[in-house]
Amino acid sequence: MSTIPGTQGYAAEAPDLLERYERMGFAGAHFAVLDLIEPPPLGVLDIGAGTGRDAAWFARRGDRVTAIEPTREMRDGAMALHPEPNIEWIDDCLPDLMSMRERTFDLVWMSAVWMHFDAKERSQMMTTVERLVRPGGALMISLRHGPIPEGRRMFDVGAEETAGLAHQFGFETVSAATFESTYAPGVTWDRLWFQKGLSAINRASKNKSPPDEPPSPSKA
Numbered sequence: 001m002s003t004i005p006g007t008q009g010y011a012a013e014a015p016d017l018l019e020r021y022e023r024m025g026f027a028g029a030h031f032a033v034l035d036l037i038e039p040p041p042l043g044v045l046d047i048g049a050g051t052g053r054d055a056a057w058f059a060r061r062g063d064r065v066t067a068i069e070p071t072r073e074m075r076d077g078a079m080a081l082h083p084e085p086n087i088e089w090i091d092d093c094l095p096d097l098m099s100m101r102e103r104t105f106d107l108v109w110m111s112a113v114w115m116h117f118d119a120k121e122r123s124q125m126m127t128t129v130e131r132l133v134r135p136g137g138a139l140m141i142s143l144r145h146g147p148i149p150e151g152r153r154m155f156d157v158g159a160e161e162t163a164g165l166a167h168q169f170g171f172e173t174v175s176a177a178t179f180e181s182t183y184a185p186g187v188t189w190d191r192l193w194f195q196k197g198l199s200a201i202n203r204a205s206k207n208k209s210p211p212d213e214p215p216s217p218s219k220a
């Protein structure tokens with residue numbers, strides 16, 4: 001059994017999930033945040049990328065994608081399904097993501113991953129993630145609520161507590177949406193979109209002095 005926190009159950013279920021997660025499609029899963037995604041090309045970090053459904057959507061529109069997936073059975077299947085050359089697949093894991101230490105991204109994407117971790121790990125993860133988002137960049141976290149699938153390690157993590165933690169690390173909430181799953185009865189989702197240092201950036205642009213006026217014509 002895997003000792004990486006959060007991965008419990010995924011290796012055994014990979015063949016089924018590689019079919020099920022793909023069937024949902026990117027827009028079906030993420031309609032609540034589609035309008036918030038900046039135009040390409042972005043540097044995107046997809047953590048817990050699963051079947052690569054989301055990584056491939058970004059790659060196809062021209063983004064440079066780094067996809068982190070520690071479950072070998074998911075990662076191998078995802079690479080076979082999505083051979084886009086602008087996806088870099090990496091075997092690494094939260095909470096530390098050691099391989100990403102020196103890197104920053106325009107968008108850090110965490111779809112259905114955050115609720116696999118306990119409170120202490122979530123706090124560690126926010127430290128990790130904060131370093132990975134460039135100033136002004138974005139962070140998407142989705143949270144699943146409802147019956148826990150057998151064999152998985154999952155916690156009921158609230159949207160408010162997640163936003164509170166993100167705010168402590170310099171993120172601001174741009175959007176928070178809650179909706180019922182159209183695929184799994186009894187399951188609801190939160191989709192949270194944060195921006196790093198939004199107020200600091202707005203303040204800086206407001207305080208910017210206007211461009212120099214053109215020199216006035218000399219009076220003869």
Ligand SMILES: C[S@@+](CC[C@H](N)C(=O)[O-])C[C@H]1O[C@@H](n2cnc3c(N)ncnc32)[C@H](O)[C@@H]1O
Pocket residue numbers: 004005006007008010021047048049050051053068069070071074092093094095110111112113116
């Ligand atoms: C519910 S799936 C979500 C997959 C994909 N993001 C999606 O939305 O379809 C959760 C994924 O997170 C991965 N995962 C679990 N623990 C992890 C960890 N410690 N670090 C990174 N990824 C992890 C699992 O292997 C699995 O592929």
